[in-house]
Amino acid sequence: MKQLTLIGLVISLLITGCAKEDDIDDKNEAPSCNILTPTDNQLIESGMYTISCSFDDPEGNVASATLMLDGLVLHEFSSGLELHYTWDLADVESGWHTLKFIVSDNGGKSCISEIEVIVEKSVRFSIDIQAIFDLKCVACHVNLNPILLNTVSYDNLMNGGYINVDNPEQSVLYQKVISGHPGGSSYLSAEEIALLLKWIVYGALDN
Numbered sequence: 001m002k003q004l005t006l007i008g009l010v011i012s013l014l015i016t017g018c019a020k021e022d023d024i025d026d027k028n029e030a031p032s033c034n035i036l037t038p039t040d041n042q043l044i045e046s047g048m049y050t051i052s053c054s055f056d057d058p059e060g061n062v063a064s065a066t067l068m069l070d071g072l073v074l075h076e077f078s079s080g081l082e083l084h085y086t087w088d089l090a091d092v093e094s095g096w097h098t099l100k101f102i103v104s105d106n107g108g109k110s111c112i113s114e115i116e117v118i119v120e121k122s123v124r125f126s127i128d129i130q131a132i133f134d135l136k137c138v139a140c141h142v143n144l145n146p147i148l149l150n151t152v153s154y155d156n157l158m159n160g161g162y163i164n165v166d167n168p169e170q171s172v173l174y175q176k177v178i179s180g181h182p183g184g185s186s187y188l189s190a191e192e193i194a195l196l197l198k199w200i201v202y203g204a205l206d207n
Contacts, residue, residue: 028107031057033065035101035113036082046089046121053083053101053113061106068100094121123199124207125154132196136186154206168200 033055038044055065065077067085069092077083096118104110123129133141133148141148146156157163157173164171174197177188188196199205 028105028109029058030109031055031062031103031105031111033101033103033111033113035099035115038099038115038117040115040117042115042117044089044117044119046092046094046119049087049089051085051087051099053077053085055083055101055103055111057103057105059105059107062103063106064102064104066102068098068102070098074099089119089121092119094119122202122205122207123195125199125205126150126207128195129199132188132192136182136188136192139186140182158204158206163200163204165200165204168197171200174200 034053036052036054038049038051051067053065053067055062065083066073067075067077074087075085077085096116099115099117101113102110130150130153133153134150137148146160146162147153148156162172168174174193177193177196180187182188
């Protein structure tokens with residue numbers, strides 16, 4: 001009889017313990033999280049961009065805070081209620097991308113903040129535009145104006161009146177290349193002409 005009473009007491013203690021654990025689990029609130037910048041559907045130009053996130057957990061028991069890009073881990077945050085990550089877009093393709101911020105707590109609950117952004121790679125004069133000049137123009141424009149050697153090409157174009165950022169399609173440079181200059185094997189492709197115009201439209205930066 002005493003043995004049965006003891007077994008009953010053990011079972012009662014086990015049930016009580018499980019009930020308490022269930023009660024603790026029920027009281028555990030899921031964390032909240034948000035991507036502050038960029039905003040949903042925002043256009044981001046290539047370069048470096050700071051992603052800012054925030055989260056809150058009532059119990060203060062966050063286990064992980066993860067930033068993801070297109071389903072792959074971009075960064076794991078270590079601490080802090082407001083989190084910042086400098087995103088290098090050098091190897092990010094132009095087009096739409098999905099950013100997710102996932103926060104999980106020690107109780108197994110989590111939250112997800114998800115947005116879509118579009119990345120548009122800017123045109124870099126020192127790399128994209130000068131490459132066209134080196135390939136198609138410098139053979140002649142090493143002596144002819146505008147001189148397009150990489151050390152002086154930008155200044156010569158801007159100071160010589162070849163670029164019109166207020167009306168890009170009226171730029172002397174653009175009008176020259178769409179008229180077929182230079183000719184022969186140095187004729188610019190449609191893609192190269194579009195790149196030149198895009199550079200002017202974006203402000204003809206010395207970048």
